[in-house]
Amino acid sequence: xxxxxxxxxxxxxxxxxxxxxxxxxxxxxxxxxxxxxxxxxxxxxxxxxxxxxxxxxxxxxxxxxxxxxxxxxxxxxxxxxxxxxxxxxxxxxxxxxxxxxxxxxxxxxxxxxxxxxxxxxxxxxxxxxxxxxxxxxxxxxxxxxxxxxxxxxxxxxxxxxxxxxxxxxxxxxxxxxxxxxxxxxxxxxxx
Numbered sequence: 001x002x003x004x005x006x007x008x009x010x011x012x013x014x015x016x017x018x019x020x021x022x023x024x025x026x027x028x029x030x031x032x033x034x035x036x037x038x039x040x041x042x043x044x045x046x047x048x049x050x051x052x053x054x055x056x057x058x059x060x061x062x063x064x065x066x067x068x069x070x071x072x073x074x075x076x077x078x079x080x081x082x083x084x085x086x087x088x089x090x091x092x093x094x095x096x097x098x099x100x101x102x103x104x105x106x107x108x109x110x111x112x113x114x115x116x117x118x119x120x121x122x123x124x125x126x127x128x129x130x131x132x133x134x135x136x137x138x139x140x141x142x143x144x145x146x147x148x149x150x151x152x153x154x155x156x157x158x159x160x161x162x163x164x165x166x167x168x169x170x171x172x173x174x175x176x177x178x179x180x181x182x183x184x185x186x187x188x189x190x191x
Contacts, residue, residue, distance in 0.1 A: 013085060013099045020103025024154040025110060031121035031153075040123065051123035053151040056116070074112065078105050093169045100162035107155030120151040 035041065035052035042049050081102045088094040111118040126149040133143035 013095060013102075016096060016099035017103040017106065020100060020155070020158045021107050021110070024104070024107030024158070027121070027154050028107075028111065028119040031119050035121055047125045049123040050121050051151050053120040053123075054115075054117040055120050055151070056118075074105065074109055078102065078109070081105065091169075093165060097162040097165040097169065100158040100165070104155035104158035104162065107153075107158070118153065118155075120153045120156070122153060122157075123151045124149045 031050070031052055035050055038052070040049050040051040081098055085095060085098045085102065088098060108118050126146055129144070129146040131141070131144040133141050135141070
């Protein structure tokens with residue numbers, strides 16, 4: 001019997017969530033033990049490096065001033081994900097996607113509660129983005145520059161992949177449910 005059998009939905013979710021948390025915590029442990037003393041190790045030249053960073057903010061280095069509020073919002077996000085996991089129980093791709101997001105959320109929550117910071121270590125070069133800032137409607141937009149992607153971890157990857165899968169699922173499901181019905185010469189409807 002496959003783990004993706006509809007009769008074993010809870011098992012699939014549990015395996016994915018626990019698998020993401022274990023992989024995330026194990027790789028963060030490796031980063032603390034082997035990367036922290038060195039800070040950065042090139043893997044593919046300057047394009048991919050393993051760089052030890054302790055992030056006090058959100059995913060991808062986004063800073064958030066109030067740590068208590070960040071933790072409360074993170075816990076609320078976990079409850080929202082649980083809600084959608086149960087709501088989407090009959091949709092395999094969405095269940096897998098929300099399970100990945102939940103595993104990533106738990107992985108980073110563990111770091112926040114135990115260490116007060118999240119360990120990040122995957123450091124990837126990004127094509128240069130430079131925005132000089134300016135005014136748009138009534139808003140003053142700040143200057144922004146991005147040369148390297150913010151350092152991230154396995155939990156961030158799981159959350160990002162889960163979100164991409166949800167977007168893909170929404171796009172393809174929308175296309176499939178809104179396809180026109182075509183009648184053939186006999187008057188029968190083809191799907």
